[in-house]
Amino acid sequence: MAGASGTDAVAERVRAAMVAVPRAGFLPRARRRDAAYDGPLDIGHGQTNSQPRTVADMLRLLAVRPGDRVLDVGAGSGWTTALLAHLTGPTGSVLGVERVPELVRFGAANLERAGMPWARLVAARPGVLGAPDDGPFDRILVSAAPRRLPQGLVDQLADGGVLVIPVGARMTRLVRHVGDSDEVSEHGAYRFVPLVTDD
Template identity: 55%
Template structure:
């Protein structure tokens, strides 16, 4: 299984956004000292803030552009939501969705404190993503599925892309000409399982 190619321009854009949005600003005080470590950090409520190298790879694969409409599923503390907002710029829109009420509140507070123009919505039990707000140009998923999340795929716009861990494999799903194509990237990843209850 080969690595999916990513342009230098995309990679540079992602790295610049990650530098501009420090991880420490999106961690609870008790674990903020772990911000520079390349590992997942537990942030409470059975959730983690993903390790930076994994976040960078997922964002590389997502290849969000200026002006895109992006959905961040499992937004957690809001760090990836904020990075995405930096990437898409003021002409774009980023909406995070999170099932844990405490994390919805924490993420919203962190976005406000860091003056990031994005929002986080509370997930509806039994509903994946935000179908009422679809379609999205890009969908980032930070929780593992056991199978292809068709409900999320249906929220992709034409020429849209989703990046999600599925069964431990980082999967890129593209919608083009009404057809859906999926590819997996090299390497195994570990994420908390997606829950929609």
């Protein structure tokens, strides 16, 4: 990641995004009163809206820049997709993909109300992880845990692109270097629902 001042700037941008895109608007009506709870909240269909502190940690690691093209895997309620859209601004683009049809409808409706047309949330293609036809991406965020690092997602990154994903119980940050070794680092233990990878 960037040096100390750069890290501070990233953290401030993430804080601003969390204020600008309130969690409550992305929760089922019955759970909105719990929006301030710093823990995961059930959104149905075996999925959760992630703990805000965890989301902030992941966004800091991702270090989204204005104008970036971003993929949000496991978009769920659309909250992370909207946060990413705030960070890219209208010069960027964010694509959220979700497997559960009911959550696709719920998340897309939430995102539409957020009023950021440079972001969209769509159904994941059966048997396809991510959105290879829409890449390459500058940043990829994954909000579910695979057993191992999915090479298919790494391949969807642009040169110098960043992937943040909880592999097993370890938050993993990968910086892609096409033609050279990718830079991989781990950043603490977290719990997420499993990622379905079809492999």
